Amino acid sequence: MASFNIFQRISRAPTNPKPATISRQFDVADLYQGPVLTGSAVPQSDRPLDEKLRQAYFWIVNNAIVSPHYDIEYNEGPAQTYVVGDSKRILTLPSAQSYSSFILLPLLTFATRRKCLFVGGPGRGKTASAILMGVLAGYSVREMRRAMQHGHPQMTIADLLGNPLPADLVSAQSMNDIRIAWRTWLAMRVKIVDEYNRIPTRTQSALLTVMGDNYAEVLNHIYECPDSAWFLTANDDQGGGTYQVIEALRDRIDVIVQALPFNPRFLGDLLVRVEENIKPEEMVPPEIIFSEAEIDQAGDEIRGIEVPPEVRRRLEFFASQFELFEAAGVQFEYMTKDTARLSGTDWAQVAATDNGRDRLKDLGCQTLNGLSVRNLMTLLIFSKALAYFRGNRAVHLDDVRQILPFVLYDKLQPYEEAPFFALPENAAYRTDRLSWLRRLFDLSNEEFNRLDLDRSDTVNELSLEFSKGLDGVTERAARAQLARIERLVSERIKGRKLYGHLYDDLLKLKYLHQRYTNYLHWLRSQ
């Protein structure tokens, strides 16, 4: 008798059904699909890759990870909400398909070949989840376990990357004669570094080269690594490791996922595993394993997902909030938090001089830094990946809202002395950074709505006009645009208070002004 395959069933129904299209209706295979598995199902190769990705997600949720938390919430229409406890926290029962970040984010990392850090206490499945991702890429559990790099305080660069061959070391006349025995994990498409915050600082630098530039170097020899998804784990990412993680290495990590605690209500599921002696990672169904070509194709398809201009505009508006630090500079361009940070001046002292604005309302006052280009690129690619995973062809604002906290988790640093955190209702945002980041995005969107920027955004109109090109623009038209820009600057600064989004608008207007000015110079020279 065959086994019941308790852990090997994958979803045969569409995992995220959309309104049907007529071409789908006439599949006679439906007649013979049902509760009895006859082995004559529809060929799996016909599935779109986003469906395969969802099947992988649901297999993990239903079989591999006990007690998933649905913290990425989507709603279609109003959700059922409850106010719970003395702290009056909201419990939401989402009205649409919602997801568990602990599974979804690694899966999106896998599909986009980015870098994901699992944080959380020991025994919460961080390493097991990372191994699962390797299994999805077609490696065996044994291969993944052997290839996993375990951080420890004595880890050397040779431990990490490879050794020069001893015989060559003795006989070589030059560096080129020394052959290197590269570690096998460097060639893998899924790389796991367990407890990366226990790696000594010098070895971290070697790891940074592999993570950041995708090559390894030992004794002047270079090993080019293939594009791969990275999974790192840390018991405590807030400085509790053996070694402080160098900032550049932290910055290379694209998303951070927190392993949430086990809900004892699911103890029965653990009992089945104990009694059946089953390890889910050893029972991944072959239907959800991705070939290298499939991961390449999924990556291409993800990059092809559209970010509509209205979503992009809101993201621009959000990102504009944080870099301005009026008191840090004299010249307009240098009034940034980066200027203050580079000067090494005491932050609180500079911040104290920053007055006049509503520091509660100004979102920029809540952070110690702004967003880097890398952060924004990561945010875009993961928003696209989430939209792709949900079976959409364009990013929705909700996708950005859901993914944003995991991308900016340790990138946007809170300024805990800010008036926002002093309010009793906001005190918990000091510890719950994910919720704080999502709240920041919500507040930014509220301000965007208040300013009615969806309908009236003159700077955007000017940018669109400029993007059509200057070819054929007459001197008169260019002068009219310059006058319009100057008039707009005068109008925008009438309020006297400078906020982050206004600062970026003024810099954009300056840029446009400069381009038209240069064009006029060129026109006159003809």
Add this chain to the structure above:
Amino acid sequence: MALSLALARALAEGRSQFNTRVVEAKRRYPSLDTAAFGAFLQIAVDPLINSVASVAPERTAAVTAIAYDIALDLVGQGFAGAGTRSLLLDRAWRVVTPQYARLIADRPLEVLGNLTNALIHVEKMQPRRAGEWLQRMHDLAPHAQSVGHLRALGQIAAWRSGLAHFREGAIRVAAELPAPAALAAIGAPAEMQWATVHDQLLANPWWQPGGDGASPITLGAFSGFGGAFKAPPELRALGANFVVKSGEHYNLLVADGCGAILLPASIEDFRLGTASQAPTMHGTALIIGTRRIEIDLPAAGLAVALSTHTIAVTSPYTFAVQLYPQL
């Protein structure tokens, strides 16, 4: 009621394994009703095993093992037993599967799986006509010489039981069957030529091989009374079919002489369709070309949509769609 000797012996020989299967199934289906499973074994599996034992006694143990697993799955998922999701499954196993005993002896998983899955699908899509499908499969059993034949016969029977969207595929697979099997499956007299039947079927979806003219079909009713529509439906013709809008829901309506069925569709499909129009009336009769159709609905608001072969009539005073052949 005692078990037949064949099943009792097969169960006794594999007792420990069969008991283990139940324990495993209880883990997978915590609400598994073992009493219902026992009853299903007795009522539904026993006649099958008895039939298999009479045609291929050496296969009894193997078929029992597979039938036992399938039965556990079906009871575990609520398709059999108390509060069953399928009203006809017991009957299918008790009455129909023994007719396929020889085929089941050779390919137990495929035959039992295909018969069971197809019945559940037909019950879901056309609950009132699933009994017809079952009866057809019972009658067609002598023509099923292989699993391929069985699947073809099942598809043709499903089409003739109201799954109108299977029509083209059913005609195609019928053409691959031996002519007597195809004629029997289509419901044509044995003395007819298959080529003639085939041509007629392709030419006119409303043609009936028995010689009777096709009857008009009434589809849908108010959802509050168990029907398909929350609001009086609005129709648009789309090629050979129609797209129905009722409230905010959209369906594809496929109709032919064997029945009519609603399938999921989208607002985009509806937009592609040709809108219904007010008909020409003569007293209480609709006049469409040379056709005159007596109708018992008020003339106000009547709308007619014409697909390639079908006339569909809707009215704001009814939740039903009336369907007539064009010729």
